[in-house]
Amino acid sequence: xxxxxxxxxxxxxxxxxxxxxxxxxxxxxxxxxxxxxxxxxxxxxxxxxxxxxxxxxxxxxxxxxxxxxxxxxxxxxxxxxxxxxxxxxxxxxxxxxxxxxxxxxxxxxxxxxxxxxxxxxxxxxxxxxxxxxxxxxxxxxxxxxxxxxxxxxxxxxxxxxxxxxxxxxxxxxxxxxxxxxxxxxxxxxxxxxxxxxxxxxxxxxxxxxxxxxxxxxxxxxxxxxxxxxxxxxxxxxxxxxxxxxxxxxxxxxxxxxxxxxxxxxxxx
Amino acid sequence: xxxxxxxxxxxxxxxxxxxxxxxxxxxxxxxxxxxxxxxxxxxxxxxxxxxxxxxxxxxxxxxxxxxxxxxxxxxxxxxxxxxxxxxxxxxxxxxxxxxxxxxxxxxxxxxxxxxxxxxxxxxxxxxxxxxxxxxxxxxxxxxxxxxxxxxxxxxxxxxxxxxxxxxxxxxxxxxxxxxxxxxxxxxxxxxxxxxxxxxxxxxxxxxxxxxxxxxxxxxxxxxxxxxxxxxxxxxxxxxxxxxxxxxxxxxxxxxxxxxxxxxxxxxx
Numbered sequence: 042x043x044x045x046x047x048x049x050x051x052x053x054x055x056x057x058x059x060x061x062x063x064x065x066x067x068x069x070x071x072x073x074x075x076x077x078x079x080x081x082x083x084x085x086x087x088x089x090x091x092x093x094x095x096x097x098x099x100x101x102x103x104x105x106x107x108x109x110x111x112x113x114x115x116x117x118x119x120x121x122x123x124x125x126x127x128x129x130x131x132x133x134x135x136x137x138x139x140x141x142x143x144x145x146x147x148x149x150x151x152x153x154x155x156x157x158x159x160x161x162x163x164x165x166x167x168x169x170x171x172x173x174x175x176x177x178x179x180x181x182x183x184x185x186x187x188x189x190x191x192x193x194x195x196x197x198x199x200x201x202x203x204x205x206x207x208x209x210x211x212x213x214x215x216x217x218x219x220x221x222x223x224x225x226x227x228x229x230x231x232x233x234x235x236x237x238x239x240x241x242x243x244x245x246x247x248x249x250x251x252x253x254x255x256x257x258x259x260x261x262x263x264x265x266x267x268x269x270x271x272x273x274x275x276x277x278x279x280x281x282x283x284x285x286x287x288x289x290x291x292x293x294x295x296x297x298x299x300x301x302x303x304x305x306x307x308x309x
Numbered sequence: 310x311x312x313x314x315x316x317x318x319x320x321x322x323x324x325x326x327x328x329x330x331x332x333x334x335x336x337x338x339x340x341x342x343x344x345x346x347x348x349x350x351x352x353x354x355x356x357x358x359x360x361x362x363x364x365x366x367x368x369x370x371x372x373x374x375x376x377x378x379x380x381x382x383x384x385x386x387x388x389x390x391x392x393x394x395x396x397x398x399x400x401x402x403x404x405x406x407x408x409x410x411x412x413x414x415x416x417x418x419x420x421x422x423x424x425x426x427x428x429x430x431x432x433x434x435x436x437x438x439x440x441x442x443x444x445x446x447x448x449x450x451x452x453x454x455x456x457x458x459x460x461x462x463x464x465x466x467x468x469x470x471x472x473x474x475x476x477x478x479x480x481x482x483x484x485x486x487x488x489x490x491x492x493x494x495x496x497x498x499x500x501x502x503x504x505x506x507x508x509x510x511x512x513x514x515x516x517x518x519x520x521x522x523x524x525x526x527x528x529x530x531x532x533x534x535x536x537x538x539x540x541x542x543x544x545x546x547x548x549x550x551x552x553x554x555x556x557x558x559x560x561x562x563x564x565x566x567x568x569x570x571x572x573x574x575x576x577x
Contacts, residue, residue, distance in 0.1 A: 193463075195463035233530055262501055
């Protein structure tokens with residue numbers, strides 16, 4: 042297991058300079074604290090000079106382990122299950138461009154909000170479209186891995202639990218698609234967080250941590266001791282990526298507290 | 310402590326007959342299982358014949374312990390902190406009508422979603438309006454109690470925790486205003502559910518229970534054993550009201566499972 046920090050950046054599509062500034066600052070902070078990688082979200086990868094970012098990553102010896110895609114949904118309404126085929130195709134092209142960048146960095150592509158919502162459609166209908174979209178993404182890419190992140194009910198009505206994600210993985214049937222479990226969402230949706238991690242087992246490709254209130258781990262009531270025992274039990278060897286609010290005390294302190302807590306748990 | 314069941318009814322404003330049907334069915338079910346009271350939500354009390362409801366309640370020897378007000382917010386956008394004074398006044402008149410009915414039944418009036426959202430206003434500004442609204446409601450009513458329910462961040466950005474509610478209670482300064490704590494929301498917002506209940510102490514006037522996934526207590530991971538130990542410790546003697554999804558197995562089964570679990574905890 043390795044520790045990663047989710048870095049919050051400006052939208053590169055609006056301000057490429059600020060994006061690079063935020064990224065550099067975030068990466069330097071992560072490096073200083075001891076994190077072994079960072080994770081970032083990018084709305085539109087075509088607006089960023091990725092060679093420059095790769096140089097930054099190499100200079101700091103800090104890989105980017107995952108790319109978030111949700112901003113394209115939040116800001117532009119793009120979704121892999123959108124009822125309008127034109128928008129769905131635009132979403133597919135967008136995620137394809139995320140996948141290209143992820144390939145360059147050996148990172149995973151997160152399928153979070155970008156999968157869209159059921160709205161009033163049947164589960165079956167949305168599932169079928171989603172599976173088609175995922176199979177298409179697998180066909181037009183090679184090597185890169187996609188991770189489906191169950192999100193809590195307030196963020197989407199499509200794939201809230203590890204169980205639902207596992208059922209879809211069975212239908213997509215590719216080693217290149219796995220699960221991203223997030224403790225904040227799991228605290229709301231899973232009957233038993235550790236049991237769900239065991240069920241995910243070797244399909245757990247990426248892991249987000251925040252406490253029950255989305256503060257740094259240790260500032261809510263999630264049983265991280267139990268969770269790390271489970272992660273060791275299922276021999277999880279991917280990244281444990283801190284995605285929490287800048288609390289307590291702002292981003293730097295939250296990142297520092299998280300690192301200390303998680304590093305202790307990993308080495309105990 | 311006494312057990313209550315939140316009954317889901319049709320909107321009486323649209324279909325008074327269906328409302329009464331749902332209410333009767335729900336009250337009979339609650340009575341049959343063993344609940345000692347029920348709780349209902351009403352969008353607009355002026356659309357209901359409350360003498361009829363009182364007869365029903367007396368015949369079944371089943372009090373109504375609380376009135377929810379959130380439907381007026383969800384369906385009509387009425388809120389006690391609305392920036393538009395006209396809408397705010399309408400909300401005040403509406404809650405006044407809830408208070409009249411609640412007085413008739415000796416029930417509490419729930420201040421949940423009806424308090425509104427901060428939106429882009431400062432916390433101070435919204436707090437001031439809210440305190441004014443609550444003081445006005447206290448002035449035009451007698452006896453009836455209001456309970457402020459902290460809700461999780463996805464439902465409102467104004468009053469998410471017991472701490473925030475306690476601070477406002479200090480400013481409203483009336484024995485007729487207390488806290489309604491809800492375990493589903495607490496699981497997301499409170500650092501430590503039992504500690505927050507202890508902080509609420511004698512200001513805890515009403516209590517909602519659902520498990521972490523909002524299923525019946527016992528089907529998620531909330532530590533109800535610990536919570537009931539705390540309720541006994543703080544000598545809570547109000548209602549424990551089940552407000553959960555109709556899961557598992559539909560409304561009747563969820564109500565039955567909840568009763569069995571909570572009754573065991575109360576008597577142990």
